[in-house]
Structures are given as C-alpha cells and as structure tokens.
Amino acid sequence: DAGITQSPRHKVTETGTPVTLRCHQTENHRYMYWYRQDPGHGLRLIHYSYGVKDTDKGEVSDGYSVSRSKTEDFLLTLESATSSQTSVYFCAIKNGGLRSGANVLTFGAGSRLTVL
C-alpha cells in the first residue's frame, strides 16, 4: 500500500469556523491532489501540487486554500466553512516521470467533513 494518511477521518464543524485537512505521504511522490466527492458529481479537483510550494487551482477551488511546505504534507484549508462544503475529501498522489507506473494515481482513505 502507498503510504497516504488523511486526517482527520471524520469531522463535524459549524458554519464560519476554519478547518484544515491534512494529507501525509511517505512515498516521496512529487504530485499531490485534493478532490471532493459529492453525489451526482463524481470526484472534482480542488487544488493540486507539483512540488514544495508549487500549487495550482483545480475545478472547484473557490473557498479553499492549500499549502505544501514539505514534500510529505499537503494541507487543505477552508478559511470559513460553509454547509456547501460538506463532502468527502480525498487526497491522492502520483510520482510523475517516465518510469513504468510513475503516473498511476493512488488515493487516501478519505475525510468526511460535515458543516452544520
């Protein structure tokens, strides 16, 4: 198993509070991704990172920020959580490059966030 750990796995919070989800990898992979999964929408890309301090927006980035200060950690922050951000959040990693298997995407177990 790829070493990906998401924390917390479950969180209930109130509207307007800040929330940070953490994705930690032990694989030294270059690329890290945050997705949200909602019924009827599949997985939608929020932000991704292609290296330390290198990040870019995805499809649904409004209301979210990210940081990657070291290779192994990719943080997703909701500055002021809203009920529309209730979702299951998945982190994923890939190594990148030309070697066989380098671009296979591997997922964490997910973090279920409920905003009341």
Add this chain to the structure above:
Amino acid sequence: GIQVEQSPPDLILQEGANSTLRCNFSDSVNNLQWFHQNPWGQLINLFYIPSGTKQNGRLSATTVATERYSLLYISSSQTTDSGVYFCAVDRDDKIIFGKGTRLHILP
C-alpha cells in the same frame, strides 16, 4: 477545461453477465486511468491505459486516444464487482474525473 463523460450513469446486471462502460473526453490527454470505488468508499486503480488494450483477469480496457474514448469491459460479473467505476484523464498533470458509472450486480 477538459470534459470527461461516462456512460451509462447506472447499470444493473445479473451475476454472470458482461458489461461495457464508456469514457469520452473532449481534448487530447497524456494518459487515462480507470478506478473502482467499492461500497466502503475505497478507490482502487484498475488500469493505467493511455492507449491500446490491457487485460487483468475478467477486466479489460481499451483506449483509442485519437478518437478520445476509452472502454472498460467486465466479463462474467460477480457481486464483488458492484460499486462505482470512474475514468480519469491526465492533461499536463491536472487529473480530471468523470461522474462515474454505478454498477449493481444482482446475485
């Protein structure tokens, strides 16, 4: 941005039946992957298939990059095949998913 469409959205089959899931994408991509999400929410990579055909047991996949589509074949379905199947396209390291096909295999 690139659009990814999967069909059918839902599929109900009897155990032992065969099925074909389709993924269309709107622009050229660097690679394509198929995933299975089991009833517990776990996402498992099935195939990494930028082009050509691959087989793994009862599953096989074909990607025709020039025509911008990929097909996932499941033969002799089992109840453990139930879940949601996603395709995902990678264009310049931005990986976009389709909405998935939900498959129910009845015993």
